[in-house]
Amino acid sequence: MTPKTELAHRLGLSHAVPIRVLVVEDFAPFRQFILSTLASRRDLQVIGEVSDGLEAVQKAVELQPDLVLLDIGLPSLNGIEAARQIRKLLPESEIIFLTQESSAEVMQEAFSLGARGYIVKAKAGSELLTAVEAGLLGKTFVSSSNGNR
Numbered sequence: 001m002t003p004k005t006e007l008a009h010r011l012g013l014s015h016a017v018p019i020r021v022l023v024v025e026d027f028a029p030f031r032q033f034i035l036s037t038l039a040s041r042r043d044l045q046v047i048g049e050v051s052d053g054l055e056a057v058q059k060a061v062e063l064q065p066d067l068v069l070l071d072i073g074l075p076s077l078n079g080i081e082a083a084r085q086i087r088k089l090l091p092e093s094e095i096i097f098l099t100q101e102s103s104a105e106v107m108q109e110a111f112s113l114g115a116r117g118y119i120v121k122a123k124a125g126s127e128l129l130t131a132v133e134a135g136l137l138g139k140t141f142v143s144s145s146n147g148n149r
Contacts, residue, residue: 018045053077117141
């Protein structure tokens with residue numbers, strides 16, 4: 001079974017159906033980077049993009065994404081609190097944090113909420129798609145450098 005077939009099977013989808021992604025990032029240039037990176041994969045479809053935590057929760061409920069890529073440092077509601085609410089409302093959606101925050105305590109809290117991945121933004125260019133694939137296959141991904149070195 002190919003990774004895409006396995007992923008589609010795990011999510012209960014036919015392999016022709018793309019994975020639906022919600023991008024939550026308040027810094028517009030970085031959000032554009034994420035969008036362009038995801039666009040390189042035909043099996044990923046960005047269904048929404050928002051710039052604050054409250055919007056993230058509302059859009060997640062409205063759009064029911066398979067995956068939420070979520071920053072932690074967000075206006076109105078931080079990413080940890082947004083993830084807590086999304087997890088309660090949409091337990092089937094996978095969450096991957098994409099953040100500048102590199103403290104072990106924050107990372108631990110993110111994983112305690114059921115996050116599938118934690119990427120430090122400085123590593124996003126090389127790790128974003130790997131983390132997305134791992135997370136959607138039910139595996140945990142941690143950035144190769146969490147900034148604590």
